[in-house]
């Protein structure tokens with residue numbers, strides 16, 4: 001069944017080579033579909049991290065001498081190499097993360113686009129010139145790289161979440177130390193090989209990749225060192241808040257891509273065929289383990305029953321299983337603990353009065369699977385409406401008028417993505433203006449795009465990845481008075 005070559009890199013990438021951790025320590029990586037151990041990777045310590053930072057500081061000086069056009073070509077070289085090895089990346093990703101192979105292929109293509117996009121942006125740094133209004137000379141506004149970056153990434157999109165950080169950092173002239181999630185280090189260790197092949201030899205140390213079983217120790221050591229100048233983080237709001245607090249000591253630049261609790265508003269005049277297609281995209285992409293996944297379907301009363309029935313049939317058709325198998329459209333949950341958390345959320349919602357229309361029970365056997373699940377009539381205030389589900393579970397609540405829809409949709413401290421559906425231009429504009437989120441999809445269930453700024457407001461964080469905004473996160477503004 002599984003045809004993954006299991007000779008992928010498992011050491012730390014530092015100074016353009018693979019090496020064991022200073023301590024000699026390792027930790028295990030598991031396949032969530034089989035619970036089988038698939039690799040043992042080097043376990044980086046504080047000592048490794050500080051060495052990586054010293055290498056980064058030296059590499060930045062050399063990278064600064066590389067003209068933007070050449071940097072752009074190097075990033076295009078990364079893009080070409082990842083594209084050539086796309087199938088290898090996809091299989092390693094499915095092995096360690098569990099998503100169906102087709103989705104892994106999709107993520108490789110999507111994540112790799114960040115290398116192409118920022119290759120193009122590398123030669124287009126923003127700047128500005130103006131005459132001083134009072135006539136005292138010229139105002140020149142330019143940009144300089146922020147300096148060494150620590151990038152901490154989650155397990156749900158092992159390649160894309162890191163590509164969004166590595167590509168703009170390099171385009172901006174910054175070295176980067178990447179700390180992948182302990183559940184999924186293999187995809188990034190494979191990317192390390194590609195980066196070493198593509199980056200200039202005398203810039204070794206520009207990118208280090210340091211898996212660790214003790215993320216807090218590693219990030220604390222780096223953030224205490226004044227040579228580090230930026231932390232970019234994708235993960236939970238809880239950890240994000242902690243890192244923001246820690247960043248105060250050395251006043252680091254920070255970008256925080258945190259959790260979400262996306263509403264999906266369906267007005268009664270919406271095209272229900274389109275709504276259902278988009279609902280399945282927004283809910284089930286990555287098995288619901290996505291920060292922009294639709295968490296709360298908020299549907300106008302007159303169409304709520306039809307919507308719920310049709311969503312239930314679509315969810316019943318979802319086939320869960322090992323992502324390596326043909327025809328499987330829902331892989332396992334990443335860990336046993338996450339699966340328990342999802343099952344508890346569903347059980348509690350039912351106890352609070354929600355109506356289960358499909359799914360809702362943990363299957364027996366090996367692998368951390370959970371079926372596609374729909375909960376209708378979820379009572380206001382239920383825990384499942386307040387917390388990010390991060391799994392294949394859809395909740396449905398209803399509304400009478402648009403004011404109530406917006407009030408319900410915005411009843412969360414998160415603000416990453418929101419979705420609105422209507423055939424009326426007025427309703428669409430009303431939703432686009434009033435849904436509180438960094439990203440709003442109107443009659444669209446898939447919104448991610450490397451050319452668009454991805455990011456949130458409120459407890460979903462700050463900073464943007466992708467678009468022309470993405471590179472600014474790695475640049476400081478310098479004003480020159482001439």
Ligand code: NAD
Nearest residue numbers: 153154155180181215216219235236239257258259260291
């Ligand atoms: P997590 O916060 O537990 O872990 C994310 C990363 O932080 C991992 O690499 C982990 O090892 C590291 N980490 C954990 N504790 C740390 C600490 N004390 N100090 C430093 N690093 C630490 O999140 P997760 O469970 O891996 O990912 C799921 C979360 O990520 C969800 O909330 C999801 O919404 C969010 N997410 C957000 C985006 C976005 O772009 N906004 C994208 C994907 C995922």
